[in-house]
Amino acid sequence: MSHRVTVNPITCEAHGMCAELLPERITLDEWGYPLVDDRPLHGSEVEHAMRAARACPTFALLLQRERTPRAGRVRARSG
């Protein structure tokens, strides 16, 4: 099972907490919006990602759990 981080760009309001809490995967562009490296997360990154998702004021940061190998449903939850 792999975890990935994605952003809902509609609800994102560029608060920038995600980049502070998960700098390994998230940087901010010149307008303050997150640039996300959405490759699978490893080890302790998952915990930090969860914390970052919980911290997002608008629930824009999503942690996706992919159940492999049964293809198809990707469930996204915030926090």
Next chain:
Amino acid sequence: MSAVLASAGPSVYWYLTRSTGAVALLLLTLALALGVLDVRRWSSPRWPRFVVDSLHRSVSLLSLAFLVAHILTSVLDSFAPIGLLDAFIPFAGSYRPFWLGLGAVAFDLILAVIVTSLLRQRMGYGAWRAVHWLTYASWPIALLHGFGTGSDVKSGWLLVLSVACAAIVAAAVVTRVVAGWPQNLGRRSVALGSTGAFSLFLALWLPSGPLGHEWARRSGTPTALLPHSTSVKSKR
């Protein structure tokens, strides 16, 4: 429950009620100020955004803890006939019903804000935000409750603390309103107007109200609890 004149001196609960109440007011003030800093996205190199945000959340929870202590100690204090229900259902008590009731109103509002915030992932963002704005209503109500029920509101430290907190909140509200001016001009004008009006109200009311004569009697303290000599300032 028959009132017992604590002629032996104030009980420990009475001190605790006052102190937890004062600390709760201070913490609520800080929580509101931090909330404004949060929504204004303030940060500094040593205070990143997530610190401001989680500090806001932590201080709010801490204020709730002190509120609960404040309520419990006031119930346990045998001097005034305050029951647990009076903390939730306003204006039904027998001790300064109106002013105590304001505390219940404020507490209900704060409870709503905190519970919805703890459960915010299960609510829509819009609904959560709408409830959160109740904080701006809860604060002045809590302050009035403090002025109205506090038995030593005339003592310097509490007055200074209250006025200082009021000033911080007023500044926070102005900071919040000014951001994004003039969008939603109606709402923003109402916010500024009511802040100014409330401050004016306090300035006019305090001297003749809680800071004036016989406030204990005028605010609805049961007669049995009033000091016999009305010319002597109650030290309770």
Next chain:
Amino acid sequence: MSTPETTMTELHPRAGGARLDGPPALPRLLAGIRADGASTHAEHLELHGPLALGGGARRRQVREDAARLLDEVERSGLTGRGGASFPTATKMRAVAGARGRAIVVANGAEGEPASLKDRTLMETLPHLVLDGGLVAAEAVGADELIVCACESAGASVEAVELAIGERSRELSGSGSAPKVTLVSVPSHYVAGQETALLHYLGGGPAKPTFTPPLPFEQGLRRRPTLVNNAETLAHLALIARHGANWFRQLGTASQPGSTLVTLSGPVAHPGVYEIENGSSLTSLIEASGGATARVRAVLLGGYAGAWIGGELLQALALSQEHLAPHGATLGAGIILLLSEAACPVAETARVARWMADQSAHQCGPCIHGLDALAITVEQMASGSAEANAAQRADRLASLTARRGACAHPDGAVNLILSSLEVFAPEFADHARHGACEACARPPELPLPLRPVDAPGVR
């Protein structure tokens, strides 16, 4: 402004009373099109024959009919005509297999200014679209068909309304027929995007929503929703009658059949044409009466598409496999010719600004990125750009594309980068000398005349 007129060209005049037995040649969709209004249901049936929809009472029969339809659509190789060219059968199977009762939405919103094919279809041949919708509904087990027409295309709204009325008895009589309604939708660019359309139908603004979940799984009212372009459904209507083999008699192996295109620019008769997939651009230009000016370049796929320079036009064939090496697709069949006399830099600047305005303004990178790109291109056009403007444009492009909830920023970026590449000499010229004479000419690329045509509040 050379806004393409809604002229229909009858390539083959309809022989009175002749019924088509699925002729291999063109026209197919546009057969029997009238210049003076919509075909009635009777005329439609006379031309194409009856549509044998299952109407089976028993569930097993219904399932078998649906399975047969899906197989036929799959064998036909039909791909979506709304721009993405997604295999229609795959989409339909996904909806059919999802949990819940399906809904079919016929997408005739057509927010691209340079596209007229969908409104043309609905205005003159509404029964083709309705037939297709009913076929789709049967194939995916839907109990509702919602036809969406652009509210600014009043004639097509009326025509579909009348057509639904003509068939109300037939529809209410059959127990298994879906409920058919017409909804007119806003005309701005992103309103026709799949999730935006469903958002609007569900009572919200016509702005895209975040996916997952995708509409095939949870679309309108959380039910699996099949959104098909109006033209795709029209093809479906004929495939259901004449079969997959018939459909594949035209076109290429990977892109069978025919396609409606909207041709605009310096030709004698701009408008909607039906072409065989894989046919040449020059044959289309000939069919339209020939070019009235020298063609500098062609923009394929509309304002999310790409340019192909003049020297390549002679040998250009109109199908995915021929266009892909040039970095272009047909998209929703939009073919915009640009004359030699026009200034491609000025045109690009105008379109870039319009695309920035057409953003739904929901996602930061789209809002800021498209605006910054438009400013950069405008500065390049007026000669006031900085020396490294091209690099800045590249950087902005990578910051903007694929960071929104929909493909709108991707499309705008695609167009701008294509312009910078194909018209590099012209851009370099503007960098040195500023605006050229041709900049002041009336625009050739059609943009809505209305000053405020951006997605507003519903």
